[in-house]
Amino acid sequence: MIKRLLIASLLLLSALHVFSQSLRGKVTDSETDGPLADASVVLAGTGKIAATAADGTFSFTDLKAGAYNVVVTFPGYRPFETSVTVSAKDEAKLDIELQKNISTEIPTVSLDEAETETEGSTEVANLLHASRDVFQNISGFAWSTFRFRERGYDSGLTQIFMNGVPFNDPETGWQPYGEFSGLNDVTRNRYSSVGLDATEFAFGDLGGATNIDTRASVQRKQIRLSYSNTNRIYRNRVMLTYNTGLLPGGWALSVSGSHRWAQEGYVPGTFYDGYSYFVSADKVFNKKHSLNLTAFSAQGKRGRSADSFQEMYNIAGTNYYNPLWGYQNGKKRNSGVSSNNSPTAILRYDWTPSTKTHLTAAAYTQIGKNTYSRLNWQNAGNPYPDFNRNLPSSLPDTVLANDWTTLLSQNESQRQLNWDNLYEANRNNVSSTPNAEGIAGNTVNGKVAKYIMENQHSDNTEFGGNIIATHSITSRINLNGGINYQWYKGENYKTIDDLLGADYWRDWDFFGQFDPSSKTSGRQSDLRTPNHLVRKGDKFGYNYNENIRNTKGWAQAQFSLKKIQAFIAGELGQTKQWRTGLMQNGRFPNTSLGDSEKLTWNTYNVKAGLVYKINGRHYLYANGLYGTQAPQMRNIFLSPAVRNTVIPNATLSKVHSIEGGYLWRSPNYRARITGYFTEFLNETERIFASSSTVSRVLSGIDLSGTNFGDDDSFLQVPIFFGGTVMQGVNRRHTGVEIGLEAKPVPSWVFTGAASIGKYIYTSRPELYLAPDNIENLTIDAGKVYQKNFYVARTPQTAATIGVQYDSPKFWRAGLSLNYAGNMYYDFDRVRRTARFVDGVTPQDPIWRTIVDQQKAPAQYTLDFFASKSWRIRKKYFINLNVGINNLLDNQKILVSGRDSYLNAFRNEVKEPRFYNNELVYAPGLNYFVNIAFRM
Numbered sequence: 001m002i003k004r005l006l007i008a009s010l011l012l013l014s015a016l017h018v019f020s021q022s023l024r025g026k027v028t029d030s031e032t033d034g035p036l037a038d039a040s041v042v043l044a045g046t047g048k049i050a051a052t053a054a055d056g057t058f059s060f061t062d063l064k065a066g067a068y069n070v071v072v073t074f075p076g077y078r079p080f081e082t083s084v085t086v087s088a089k090d091e092a093k094l095d096i097e098l099q100k101n102i103s104t105e106i107p108t109v110s111l112d113e114a115e116t117e118t119e120g121s122t123e124v125a126n127l128l129h130a131s132r133d134v135f136q137n138i139s140g141f142a143w144s145t146f147r148f149r150e151r152g153y154d155s156g157l158t159q160i161f162m163n164g165v166p167f168n169d170p171e172t173g174w175q176p177y178g179e180f181s182g183l184n185d186v187t188r189n190r191y192s193s194v195g196l197d198a199t200e201f202a203f204g205d206l207g208g209a210t211n212i213d214t215r216a217s218v219q220r221k222q223i224r225l226s227y228s229n230t231n232r233i234y235r236n237r238v239m240l241t242y243n244t245g246l247l248p249g250g251w252a253l254s255v256s257g258s259h260r261w262a263q264e265g266y267v268p269g270t271f272y273d274g275y276s277y278f279v280s281a282d283k284v285f286n287k288k289h290s291l292n293l294t295a296f297s298a299q300g301k302r303g304r305s306a307d308s309f310q311e312m313y314n315i316a317g318t319n320y321y322n323p324l325w326g327y328q329n330g331k332k333r334n335s336g337v338s339s340n341n342s343p344t345a346i347l348r349y350d351w352t353p354s355t356k357t358h359l360t361a362a363a364y365t366q367i368g369k370n371t372y373s374r375l376n377w378q379n380a381g382n383p384y385p386d387f388n389r390n391l392p393s394s395l396p397d398t399v400l401a402n403d404w405t406t407l408l409s410q411n412e413s414q415r416q417l418n419w420d421n422l423y424e425a426n427r428n429n430v431s432s433t434p435n436a437e438g439i440a441g442n443t444v445n446g447k448v449a450k451y452i453m454e455n456q457h458s459d460n461t462e463f464g465g466n467i468i469a470t471h472s473i474t475s476r477i478n479l480n481g482g483i484n485y486q487w488y489k490g491e492n493y494k495t496i497d498d499l500l501g502a503d504y505w506r507d508w509d510f511f512g513q514f515d516p517s518s519k520t521s522g523r524q525s526d527l528r529t530p531n532h533l534v535r536k537g538d539k540f541g542y543n544y545n546e547n548i549r550n551t552k553g554w555a556q557a558q559f560s561l562k563k564i565q566a567f568i569a570g571e572l573g574q575t576k577q578w579r580t581g582l583m584q585n586g587r588f589p590n591t592s593l594g595d596s597e598k599l600t601w602n603t604y605n606v607k608a609g610l611v612y613k614i615n616g617r618h619y620l621y622a623n624g625l626y627g628t629q630a631p632q633m634r635n636i637f638l639s640p641a642v643r644n645t646v647i648p649n650a651t652l653s654k655v656h657s658i659e660g661g662y663l664w665r666s667p668n669y670r671a672r673i674t675g676y677f678t679e680f681l682n683e684t685e686r687i688f689a690s691s692s693t694v695s696r697v698l699s700g701i702d703l704s705g706t707n708f709g710d711d712d713s714f715l716q717v718p719i720f721f722g723g724t725v726m727q728g729v730n731r732r733h734t735g736v737e738i739g740l741e742a743k744p745v746p747s748w749v750f751t752g753a754a755s756i757g758k759y760i761y762t763s764r765p766e767l768y769l770a771p772d773n774i775e776n777l778t779i780d781a782g783k784v785y786q787k788n789f790y791v792a793r794t795p796q797t798a799a800t801i802g803v804q805y806d807s808p809k810f811w812r813a814g815l816s817l818n819y820a821g822n823m824y825y826d827f828d829r830v831r832r833t834a835r836f837v838d839g840v841t842p843q844d845p846i847w848r849t850i851v852d853q854q855k856a857p858a859q860y861t862l863d864f865f866a867s868k869s870w871r872i873r874k875k876y877f878i879n880l881n882v883g884i885n886n887l888l889d890n891q892k893i894l895v896s897g898r899d900s901y902l903n904a905f906r907n908e909v910k911e912p913r914f915y916n917n918e919l920v921y922a923p924g925l926n927y928f929v930n931i932a933f934r935m
Contacts, residue, residue, distance in 0.1 A: 021086045022475070024059045025094035027052045027072060034220050036098060037191075039074040040667050042616075049616035051665065054191040061475045072096050073667045133194045134670040135739030138753040142800040145861050145885055145922050146820035147895045149794040150207060151676060152733045152759035156632075158207030163214055163294055163346045164362040165466045166202070170488040170548045171633050179342045179368075180212075181298045182258040182276030185224055185241040189213040195659050195674070196607055196623035198567040200480050201360075201468055203554035203605065206625065206657055206678060215292045215348070216254035217282040221245030226932035232923065233302070234272040235262035252282040260300070266923045267305040269325030269332050269416075274300025292348040299341035303334035307896060307918040311393055312386045315408045316415060319891050319921040323386040326417025333419060335375050335453065342368035342460075356472040365463040371455040373497050375422075378508065380450040383422060385415045388900060388916070419500075422451040426502035433506060438530040449502030454541070459491040464550075480569075481555040490546035490633075492641070493582075496536050507532040507540040509586060509642075524586035542641040543582040546633050550575050565611035573603040575630040579637055579644050587772060588643040596637070596644030601630035601652060622660035628652045635686045638723030638770040638778075647684060647725045648768060648778050654681040661737075668743040675736050679762075683729040687829050722772040726784055726829060730763035731791060749804040751816070759791035767833060785832045789853050792827065793896050795820035797858075813866040821858030825897035825917055849915050856894035862887040881930045889925040896920035 027039045035056025042049045043060060046068070050058040065088040072080040086092045139148065149155070156173025159166065167176050180187055192210040193199040201211045221243055228237040239258035246252045256278040263271055278296040285291070305322040313319045324336040348362040375383055385408075388394060392408070395401040408415045426449050436444040466484035473479060496505060508523040508531075524530050525541055534540040556569035578598040585592040605627030612620040630652060638645045661674035735757030742750045767781040790796065797820070804814030830836065831850065840847055865883045872878070886893075900916045 021063045021065055021088065021092070022059060022061045023063060023068070023084065023086055023092040023094060024057070025096060026056045027058065027074070027096045027098060028056055029220075030097035034218070036074050039072055039098070042071045042073075044069040044071055070094065070096075072098065074098055133192070133672065133739070134741050135672050135674070135737050135753055136192075136194065138739055138741070138751050138800060138802070139755065139798070142753065142802070142816050142818045142863070143755075143795070143798045143820060145818070145893065145895075146795050146798065146823070146859070147793065147922075148755070148798055148820065150755070151678070151735060151737075152757055152791050152794055152796065153207045153678075157205050159202055159205050159209040161201060161209065161211040161466075163292065163348045164201065164211065164360045164468055165346055165364045165464065166484055166486065170462070170486050170550055171460075171490050171546055173632060178340065179298055179344065179366075180276070180278075180296055181300075182237070182239070182260055182274060183256055183278045183296060183298065185226075185239060186214050186219060186243075186254055186256045186278050186280070187212050189218050195676070196609060196625050196657060198556060198558055198569065198609060200470060200556075202482065203552070203556070203569055203571040204607075206655070214254070214278070214280055214294050214296075215282055216243065216252035216280040217246045217284060217290070217292075219243040219245070219252075219254045219280070222934045224932055224934040226930055228928065228930040230926070230928040231266055232926050232928070233262070233265045233270070234260040234274070235265070236260065246282070246284065250284040250286075252284070254278070254280040264332070265303075266926060267320045267322050269303060269322045269334050270305055271303040271334065272300065274298065274302070288352050290350045292350075293345070294348070295343070295345045297341060297343040299339075301337065301339040304336040304338055306336060307898070307920045308386045309388075309391065309900070309916050310919060311391055311916070312408075312415065313919070313921075315392075315405060316412075317409070320923075321386075321415070323384050323416070326419050327413060328419040333417075335373065335417060337373040338371065340368070340370045342366055342370070358470045360468045361465070362467075363463070363465040366460065368460040368462070370458045370460075372458075373453055373455050375417075375451060376454045377451045378449075378506070380425060383417060383451060385417065393916075423501040425450045426500050429502070433531055433533060436531045436533050438528075438532075444504075444533060446503035447501070449499050449505040451500050452496060452502070452505050453498035453500065455495045455497045457491065457493050457495065461489045461491075463487050476560045478558040478560075479556070480558070481553075483553040484551075486548070486550040488546075488548040488550075490548075492546065493539050493543040494541040495539055496534055499536060504533040504535050505540065507534050509541075526583040527586050527589055528584050542585075544640065545580040545582065546640075547578050547580060548575065548633060549577075563613050565613060566609065568608040569606070571603075571605045571627070573605075573630075575601045575603065577601075577630075577633050577636065579640060581644060585642045588645075591643045591645055594644075597646055599636065599646065599650065603628045603630055603652065617664060617666045619663045619665075620661075621663065622658070624656075624658040626656045628654055631684050635684050635725075638686070638725060639772055642772065645723075645770065645776075647686070647723075647727070649727060650684060651682060653683040655679065670739075670741045672737070672739045674738075676734065678733040680729075680731040680733075682727075683731070685726045685729055685765075687724050687726060723770040724830065725768050725770070726765040727768065728763055728765040730761065730765075731759065732762045733757065733759045733791070735759075735796075747806045747808065749806065749814075751802040751804070752800065754799040755795075755797065757796045759794075759796055761786045761789045761791070763787060767829065781830075782833055782835065784829045785834070785851075786827070786829060789827060789832075790822075790824040790855075792824050792853075792898070794823065796822035796824075810870065811866070811868040814864070816863045818861045818863065819858065820860075820893075823856040823894065823897075825854040825856065825899065827853050828899040831899065854897060854899070854917055856897055857892070859890060859893040861885060861890060861893070876933070876935045879930075879932045879934075881928075881932075883928045885926050885928075886922070886924055891921065891924040893922035894919055895922045 027036045028034060029036060037052055037054045037056065039052040040049065041052065041058045048060055050060060052058045063086050065086055067083055067085050070082050070084055080096055080098055084092055084094050139150065155175040156168055158175060160168055160175050168174065169176055190210055190212050193204055193208045195208055197208065199209045202209050224241045226239045229235065237258060237260045241256040243254045244252055258276045260274045261272055265272055276298040280292065280294040282290060282292045304324060306324050308321055308323050313321050325332050325334040344364060344366040346362060346364040348360065351359045377383065392401040392405040395404060426447055429448050429450050430446065431448045433444045436442045464484060464486035466482060468482040471479045499505065507525045509525050526532060532540065550573070552571060552573040554569065554571040556567060558567040576598060579596040581592045581594055583592065605625065607623065607625035609621065609623035614620065631650060636647055636650050638647055655678065657676065657678035659674055659676040661672060664671040735755065737755050739753045740751065764783040764785055764787050767784050769779045769781050771777055800816050800818040802814055802816030804812060806812045837847065837850055840850065863885050864887050867879065867881045870878045897917050897919045900918050
């Protein structure tokens, strides 16, 4: 009896073992050895299908022992078919190299729909997101002209990592693409999560997350030299890259550099001069340990353009009028020049103690130098030709307005900056400065600058670290987690760039002259050095540091069942913020110097998701997130340039979001349809507002009961200068995303995408005014009536259709027709308060002009691209790429619009012509041509 039981047990174990085998493998490019993500791997006739991950790997579990027919397909490569035997003893492994299409005789492998799930099959492959999402792949190119923001989110809601370390700007949250621009050859290896999907290297955010892997060992082995010509921001680009690949001794090296330049870009008066460099070295000690060091920087100098009034565009005869430049000695000189240089180094260590566990530890440091130059003036008029009071429409006399319009239209120099006048004003302003530098009896005579070119600096010193761990408990349960820390100091100050012919500039605070109680001390930028005379390179005006310390920890569990895929994740964070003043401002002697209050924000976020696997090609999914967010540093101080005062009632904001949809993935068809709903609650915004609009609101507020302390001089101030902040801002973003890519016949690809959204404000926030003439006063200015106003400066509706032909003779070409609509202008919040429309009724024609939010007309583009490659002696390759955007030269595409803050020329409310918008147009026909040689 015992013997029979033993035999039966052995047979049962043997049977179970037969059904518990696995097949693992990797798909790579036969030429470069680089991994191919999202290749389709099918076990023919079994209903089992898998998509390769970012590193090219795939796996099948719970297989019977026996022989299988494996079919692998990937766009642009020859289909691959082979047989593999899964034994009852060992795990089967299969490494597959795919070859690119290099012949007109291309074999095809047909994958019947039935192969994705046969009758009786119970296991369906997981939904992976190693590859580019079909919707994002289309929308990222088709709608870039319109400055489309996915789901209306700010860029800070998509996390960017490089080699495992977080890279979003800690101060603003913005994405840092400019810090590695010009390094296209070495930043191609990316893993991205979409929306609220599970992310293996981070908790993620509302817009997903992207990790850029620049390690030398994962770079394509090559020497690549390329030249590009374009008519966009720059005109020329040269790029050289050398990658060794992984050498026999375990070393790998990658070096890349580029230069981009233009004497003038698409917009008149602009220029560009940029250099980028990159070095990465790897040492792979063994299968368990590897080390990488990467260093890079993208430094550049650029002449910028600015928005302007349609009135000036019409006068100039072009929608690309740029008011920032003028002629000096017969050459164009731009007053708005930005420069940047942020050298960065990343040290990364990878440890794989077992096949189930992997750990990545990375540390980084960055020292950034960023400046923006602009004109400044004191006791002088605004020099910009499109200043509202300089416009013909500001003149009350119609005849004079027409004459001024004619002169501007006929003489280009009249509608640009007049540098000669600025120099002349400085040369004629000879004056004495008593007690200069705070030294009694020290009188300095000289040419005092009325106009200067100043550099506004926003430098940063930053370092941090990140640890990411992954562990497979079983073949169906994976754990991910990590912890990261960021130390950030932002240095903000001004220096003199050019005195424009003067001897020096008096470092007096312009706003201090409006302080009736202190004409002398109130105008000093730094009381420790009164009457400071500044010259080229000297600091002046303001000088303060922003200090941020971020700590976050997260964990995630992923579950993979036969028909269900699920995850749950949580994140805890702490953010500390404070300001350090390095000048003692005369208006705020007690609250400008030294450290401010140190604010600590404890945040949490949780998210979860579920995928129902209909079969290996069709999936239904839903994800959700709920959590809190710390306010950005820029929004929590009333006037950060001059004082430490924190906004009243500063608090965390809340966010909750859900998304769900359908995804179809097969060798010839890919599609995604997603609906989403996101709410942001109780946000705080520090806004810019003009003195004229605020003064009007302020004039209607009863301040008789206000406690001004020992200083009631504020009541005597003729105009308002100070901080303006809103609290209780709520937003709702809802919509649908649709993306489709179809290859119904060989060589032809059809694409389509649409984004239909509604992004609106859902509350009436409270407006607070903090005068810069009294140290401790905040005034409640009432409600801002912005409920149901639209989130500005992004199309809320966009669509595209495209067609592409891929020739087996190594060339391709395509066209896409793109549409964007429902783009709304940014609006002046102060103007949407009740007191601004005092004396105006809804029946008055001017009511709608004052209150309504402006909308840009819908627009379109037709884009063309083509590429051709040549292979020479099996070793050398030449690639030619051509892209032409806005092929029909549509020059009416508005990409940014806002209410003019200085709209009331004579503080007149009931005159319609005083309500103007400042606008930016997208370029007309623009092109990009690139030719590259590699070996």
